[in-house]
Amino acid sequence: MPPRIPIATYRLQLTKDFGFAQAAALVPYLDQLGISHLYASPFLAARPGSTHGYDIVDHSRLSSELGGDEGFAQLSNALHEADLGLILDFVPNHMGIGFSDNAWWLDVLEWGQKSPHAASFDIDWNGLPYRAQPGVLLPILGRPYGDALGSGEIKLKYDADEGSFSAWYFEHKLPINPQRYGEVLRTVLSATGSEQTPAGRKIIELVERYPGRFAPSYNQAPEYKRALAAIPEVAQIIDNGLAAYRADTENGFPLLHRMLERQAYHLAYWRVAFSAINYRRFFDVNDLAGLRPEHPATFHSMHVLVARLIAEERLHGLRLDHIDGLRDPAQYVRRLREMIRRVRPGRDGYYLLIEKILANGEAVPRLRADGTTGYERLNLISRALLDTDGLAPLEHIWCDFTGERASFREILVAAKLRVLDTMLASEFTVLTRAVGRIAAGHFSSRDYTLNRLRVALQAYLLEFPVYRTYITAATTSDEDRAMVRGAIGRARASWKGPDPEIFDFLQDAITGDLAHNPGFSAPRVRNFALKLQQFTGPLMAKSLEDTAFYRYHRLLALNEVGGDPVAPTLSLDDFHREQVRLAKDMPHGLVATATHDTKRGEDARMRILALAEIPHEWREEVVRWSVLNARFVFNDATSRSPSTGHEYMLYQALIGAWPFESIDGNFVQRMQAYALKAAREGKLETSWTNPNDIYEARLSDFIANILHRKHSVEFIEAIGAFAQRTGLLGALNSLSQLALKLTLPGVPDFYQGTELWDLSLVDPDNRRPVDFAARRALLEGYPSWRDLLETWQDGRIKLALMCRLLAIRRTHADLFRNGDYVPLLVEGEHARHVIGFARSFRRKKILVLVGRHFARPTASGRAWPHDWRGRIVGAQVYRDLLRGGIEVTPQLNELFRDMPVAVLAEA
Numbered sequence: 001m002p003p004r005i006p007i008a009t010y011r012l013q014l015t016k017d018f019g020f021a022q023a024a025a026l027v028p029y030l031d032q033l034g035i036s037h038l039y040a041s042p043f044l045a046a047r048p049g050s051t052h053g054y055d056i057v058d059h060s061r062l063s064s065e066l067g068g069d070e071g072f073a074q075l076s077n078a079l080h081e082a083d084l085g086l087i088l089d090f091v092p093n094h095m096g097i098g099f100s101d102n103a104w105w106l107d108v109l110e111w112g113q114k115s116p117h118a119a120s121f122d123i124d125w126n127g128l129p130y131r132a133q134p135g136v137l138l139p140i141l142g143r144p145y146g147d148a149l150g151s152g153e154i155k156l157k158y159d160a161d162e163g164s165f166s167a168w169y170f171e172h173k174l175p176i177n178p179q180r181y182g183e184v185l186r187t188v189l190s191a192t193g194s195e196q197t198p199a200g201r202k203i204i205e206l207v208e209r210y211p212g213r214f215a216p217s218y219n220q221a222p223e224y225k226r227a228l229a230a231i232p233e234v235a236q237i238i239d240n241g242l243a244a245y246r247a248d249t250e251n252g253f254p255l256l257h258r259m260l261e262r263q264a265y266h267l268a269y270w271r272v273a274f275s276a277i278n279y280r281r282f283f284d285v286n287d288l289a290g291l292r293p294e295h296p297a298t299f300h301s302m303h304v305l306v307a308r309l310i311a312e313e314r315l316h317g318l319r320l321d322h323i324d325g326l327r328d329p330a331q332y333v334r335r336l337r338e339m340i341r342r343v344r345p346g347r348d349g350y351y352l353l354i355e356k357i358l359a360n361g362e363a364v365p366r367l368r369a370d371g372t373t374g375y376e377r378l379n380l381i382s383r384a385l386l387d388t389d390g391l392a393p394l395e396h397i398w399c400d401f402t403g404e405r406a407s408f409r410e411i412l413v414a415a416k417l418r419v420l421d422t423m424l425a426s427e428f429t430v431l432t433r434a435v436g437r438i439a440a441g442h443f444s445s446r447d448y449t450l451n452r453l454r455v456a457l458q459a460y461l462l463e464f465p466v467y468r469t470y471i472t473a474a475t476t477s478d479e480d481r482a483m484v485r486g487a488i489g490r491a492r493a494s495w496k497g498p499d500p501e502i503f504d505f506l507q508d509a510i511t512g513d514l515a516h517n518p519g520f521s522a523p524r525v526r527n528f529a530l531k532l533q534q535f536t537g538p539l540m541a542k543s544l545e546d547t548a549f550y551r552y553h554r555l556l557a558l559n560e561v562g563g564d565p566v567a568p569t570l571s572l573d574d575f576h577r578e579q580v581r582l583a584k585d586m587p588h589g590l591v592a593t594a595t596h597d598t599k600r601g602e603d604a605r606m607r608i609l610a611l612a613e614i615p616h617e618w619r620e621e622v623v624r625w626s627v628l629n630a631r632f633v634f635n636d637a638t639s640r641s642p643s644t645g646h647e648y649m650l651y652q653a654l655i656g657a658w659p660f661e662s663i664d665g666n667f668v669q670r671m672q673a674y675a676l677k678a679a680r681e682g683k684l685e686t687s688w689t690n691p692n693d694i695y696e697a698r699l700s701d702f703i704a705n706i707l708h709r710k711h712s713v714e715f716i717e718a719i720g721a722f723a724q725r726t727g728l729l730g731a732l733n734s735l736s737q738l739a740l741k742l743t744l745p746g747v748p749d750f751y752q753g754t755e756l757w758d759l760s761l762v763d764p765d766n767r768r769p770v771d772f773a774a775r776r777a778l779l780e781g782y783p784s785w786r787d788l789l790e791t792w793q794d795g796r797i798k799l800a801l802m803c804r805l806l807a808i809r810r811t812h813a814d815l816f817r818n819g820d821y822v823p824l825l826v827e828g829e830h831a832r833h834v835i836g837f838a839r840s841f842r843r844k845k846i847l848v849l850v851g852r853h854f855a856r857p858t859a860s861g862r863a864w865p866h867d868w869r870g871r872i873v874g875a876q877v878y879r880d881l882l883r884g885g886i887e888v889t890p891q892l893n894e895l896f897r898d899m900p901v902a903v904l905a906e907a
Contacts, residue, residue: 002085007036020071024078034806037085055096085316093325100173110175112264120298122290127278139273163229188241284423311343317351324537371589375562390612415547459491550682557608576823583745591746601758604656607730613855641698658723725861736850756795785898828870851900868892878904
């Protein structure tokens with residue numbers, strides 16, 4: 001059996017081209033690396049062609065595209081034979097909807113609130129204005145509804161096998177409620193003159209068998225459909241008669257419109273989603289609808305297959321995706337723990353991780369999980385390796401080059417306003433109406449108008465500093481109350497209106513305290529408080545990660561998921577204190593340095609991080625490059641392509657991704673794809689919803705021109721020479737990052753392919769196929785450290801360090817799983833260039849030292865560092881575990897003789 005707490009995890013992105021069989025073939029390689037658990041992307045049945053698996057359409061089946069039951073058994077058996085565990089990235093927050101492959105969603109469209117699955121989706125059934133009956137808005141049309149209807153793009157069809165009617169909009173199936181079948185069938189018979197035919201009489205007999213406006217019922221409908229399908233020649237009559245609903249016939253347009261208006265859905269142009277959608281989405285993705293696992297039947301249905309795999313010991317851990325999207329995450333994790341105990345009675349605890357993004361200094365929520373997926377640790381490592389003395393010069397360079405004068409906070413506030421006004425405007429309107437109904441229902445607050453409440457709530461959201469609070473229907477923690485009070489206080493201080501007391505009401509509504517105030521509707525208060533928490537996470541993610549990070553370019557290495565580009569300086573003492581806390585409070589969370597969601601590859605990030613060590617040289621190079629490339633910039637009185645911000649961003653991205661070998665067409669295309677995504681995410685010159693084709697074309701041309709090997713020889717040589725230096729500094733940073741990941745408190749997590757240098761950019765660039773055959777071949781044997789240094793550019797030195805550290809971790813599993821963290825004292829000239837600590841458990845102790853701030857020891861990236869001055873304060877002799885246990889002295893010059901990483905045991 002694999003250990004409950006992993007030694008190390010390896011993340012695989014499964015796709016139709018790399019499914020269960022390919023993962024099974026990789027198991028011996030993972031075992032040879034020293035990995036204990038395969039950490040897989042979602043593999044339940046998702047939308048056909050899914051590249052990520054998060055658009056699940058059926059929780060009860062394994063993905064057939066990945067290999068189905070047979071393929072999964074092959075993977076499971078291979079893992080069992082190697083004694084490796086399996087962790088699943090599970091998606092409890094949402095499902096893929098639209099199209100024709102989600103049975104739950106189709107049932108909801110067919111029956112509305114009468115569907116047993118209606119409670120599974122987070123739908124505000126009464127949220128559509130000017131509509132007599134409840135319904136769900138479907139913003140799936142590529143043009144306005146009237147145009148789509150009039151053009152004949154929406155068609156009414158009959159399924160002869162099912163005996164059912166559906167409207168179809170291209171690949172989108174829109175079931176017709178069976179209680180409207182009688183109307184359709186009478187129209188069909190009249191249009192074809194088939195009332196007196198044998199088939200026609202049977203159709204009329206069937207319709208009259210279910211009299212009444214609300215017949216057939218939900219339970220009667222399957223028999224109704226079977227009976228209709230069984231009538232001889234019925235399919236031909238219906239197919240001919242459905243011409244009456246065609247848009248090009250005299251009455252077809254109004255007939256089809258009337259039929260659609262009587263359904264439990266409301267078809268709309270996709271742009272309507274920005275202001276009127278009434279189901280909770282995953283962020284702003286229309287075809288991912290929010291689930292309600294707090295509903296007991298939904299929870300059970302979602303977890304039937306997962307529960308079975310856990311009971312069969314085929315699944316050894318769960319990573320819970322987007323936990324902040326749930327109404328009550330604590331309740332969900334509690335129910336999940338109870339389910340796991342039921343299916344595996346008498347066995348040890350179960351490994352649970354939450355995908356949680358923490359703000360700087362924010363504590364992990366109390367959710368009974370083993371830890372997070374590691375973004376906060378990623379950023380701690382980056383900040384520990386960062387030379388903060390370079391940030392002020394970099395700020396000046398960024399501002400001088402671009403003319404940007406706004407602070408990062410001002411950029412973030414502007415981004416939040418943009419998101420509130422556009423992509424999340426629908427959800428914000430729902431929340432405003434909800435708090436407006438609460439206010440209108442009590443004499444003390446009825447004068448707070450909807451408009452004033454909207455402005456006040458917006459002011460609060462602009463000041464809210466984290467992704468969410470964890471208020472429940474029953475309690476509000478002191479931490480959450482303080483968080484709300486602080487944001488309310490800042491919003492009140494900025495308020496210019498005559499009614500600042502509105503914030504007293506708003507604070508009590510957000511904390512749920514109004515529910516205990518007589519006269520207020522407790523259910524409405526609780527519903528608002530809980531739904532607001534589901535909103536703040538997407539708002540922060542879209543504003544911070546997907547907007548502000550693409551507008552503020554002081555140092556891209558700090559613009560990372562879970563990061564704060566302007567976080568306070570992290571001293572070594574601060575870093576050590578945080579690791580001591582993590583060893584005590586969250587020793588088993590993941591330590592990640594790259595994921596499928598990070599903004600750039602872990603080694604590209606380390607290269608860019610090194611710019612803080614040579615800011616003045618960076619300034620000279622950027623100025624030089626901008627002069628060389630000025631001829632490729634489109635500039636007139638009203639616009640510049642690319643903008644100065646995008647040009648500055650591109651130079652950093654090029655430094656991060658610059659290949660060790662010569663550039664080629666693939667590299668140019670990757671940079672163009674990255675620049676396009678970055679520009680659209682920034683939402684200034686262009687965006688996903690309103691693309692500026694002219695700007696985007698000029699941006700792409702600029703990249704093609706500056707990387708053209710004939711037209712830009714001087715620039716390519718100049719940036720290539722500088723990239724060699726930042727490449728060395730970045731490689732040294734990366735080796736230190738790798739050593740920290742493998743020895744700090746927590747479970748090291750490796751993203752696929754990062755055994756060698758990872759110079760990828762944001763997805764989809766970081767999800768390209770990995771050449772595992774080449775990596776397997778490199779494991780056949782290692783040269784000496786000295787030989788690896790000679791060819792460090794090929795990445796073998798990173799792979800070798802990873803394997804040797806994993807071997808040490810396996811040998812001393814208890815120490816790294818449960819050991820304390822103790823800072824080491826290093827003295828001498830290069831003391832500030834070293835992070836030193838010990839991991840100790842019972843009588844065992846291992847010492848770790850890694851280098852940082854390499855510009856000075858390398859002559860600004862021109863030579864591998866060898867001359868280190870300083871020593872560990874402590875014993876006089878140690879055993880070097882990376883070099884076969886040879887005895888060494890505490891002198892840095894000896895410890896870092898080959899590379900700036902040392903792992904020691906006392907002799």
